[in-house]
Amino acid sequence: MRFIYQEWDGHEFPTQEHLEFFDNFMELLLEHGESALDAIEDLELDEEHRKIIEKWIEDGLLDKVGARFKLTPRAIDTLQRKALMEIFRHLRPDSSEGHETEHTGRGGERTDGTRPYAFGDPVSEIDLGATMRNAMARHDQGGPLRIAERDIEVQLSESKATCSTVILLDMSGSMSRWHRFASAKRCAMAVYALIKQRFALDTVDVVGFYSGAEVIPEHRLPLIMPKPVTVFDPEIRVRVPLSGIEDAPQHFTNLQLGLMTARRILARRGGRNKQFFIITDGQPTAHVQGEYVYLLYPPEESTTMATLREAMLMARQGVRFSTFALIEDYFYMDWVGFVDQLTRLTKGVAFYCTGENLSSAIMESYLSGRKRKTLLS
DSSP, rough: OOOOOEEEEEOOOOOHHHHOOOOOOOHHHHHTHHHHHGGGSSOOOOOHHHHHHHHHHTTTTTEEEETTEEHHHEEEHHHHHHHHHHHHHOOOTGEEEEEEEEEEEEEEEEEEEEOOOOOOOOOBBBOOOHHHHHHHHHTTTTTTOOOOOOGGGEEEEEEEEOOOEEEEEEGGGGGGGHHHHHHHHHHHHHHHHHHHHOOOTEEEEEEEEEEEEEEEOOGGGGOOOOOOOOOOOOEEEEEEEEGGGGGGGOOOOOOHHHHHHHHHHHHHHOOOOEEEEEEESOOEEEEETTTTTEEEEEEOOHHHHHHHHHHHHHHHTOOOEEEEOOOTTOSSSTHHHHHHHHHHHHHHHEEEEEEHHHHHHHHHHHHSSSSSSOOOO
């Protein structure tokens, strides 16, 4: 177990009532997004709860700009850590060991054994006991003890495998069902918290995809919501300019554009290992062709092929794919054939799960899947 010690910030420890009210507020945020902040002023709160909200403002958890409330960076950090603790309560005991590898290298936890010193090794890693034994073994009893470079041994340590992750989050209209979108936001916040606490060299980004796609900054993640369904026709065939996608119905599923956006992000990231986590509850129903976006329902093969081509492009560049298919309310699972195709063509992995176990599945995949383990000398 690892502990982090830091200076107390002077804030009083919250009472149980404060914690319970904050828990309820967090759930409200996850379920209703930014509208939950707008509703605070309209809630009929008793005097005690009013004082709690005022205390949140005093403690830097909420900020009030004009008539609107905003989450502060401290509130985002608190939400992330809470989500992480909730997930780890349900993980297997060994999952929290993270992604140390069986490689020996620099910068990781020390392990048994030493090796000869090589130019560039940090002085802090020198094993004085092994070095002195080597010097004494060749020491001439008639003279002073001298340490030569060939005597120096350095402590072995586990190497650290850096990883850049992009979570592609389905924001189509169907994600509002069965609380699945709140579960997806919770797991993304937990990954952010995990990286801050344990893997400072890793990066995580979130891309939301719907009829279009956008990068979701960390501070906006708790507040986003799926796009509302605005067209109910049994058959839809719409072509819109890519530059005008914001004016089109937003509730379709454009995973291809999400992958294209994620590809641009990974091009800027420095992690040696790169991976996509795709969270979706249905087959793609939109794709890009030339300067246009096609919104097609029921799904057509042209959309499937365009999406798979983009995925294969990234797989050839070494990006690892993990797809999390949410299946609560699907009684016949024809659409998972797309997930099977995606997994087979990218040589990735697929998880068929519900919103309740999504976070555990993603966390275990993240902790165990950064790098295949091999032994190096």
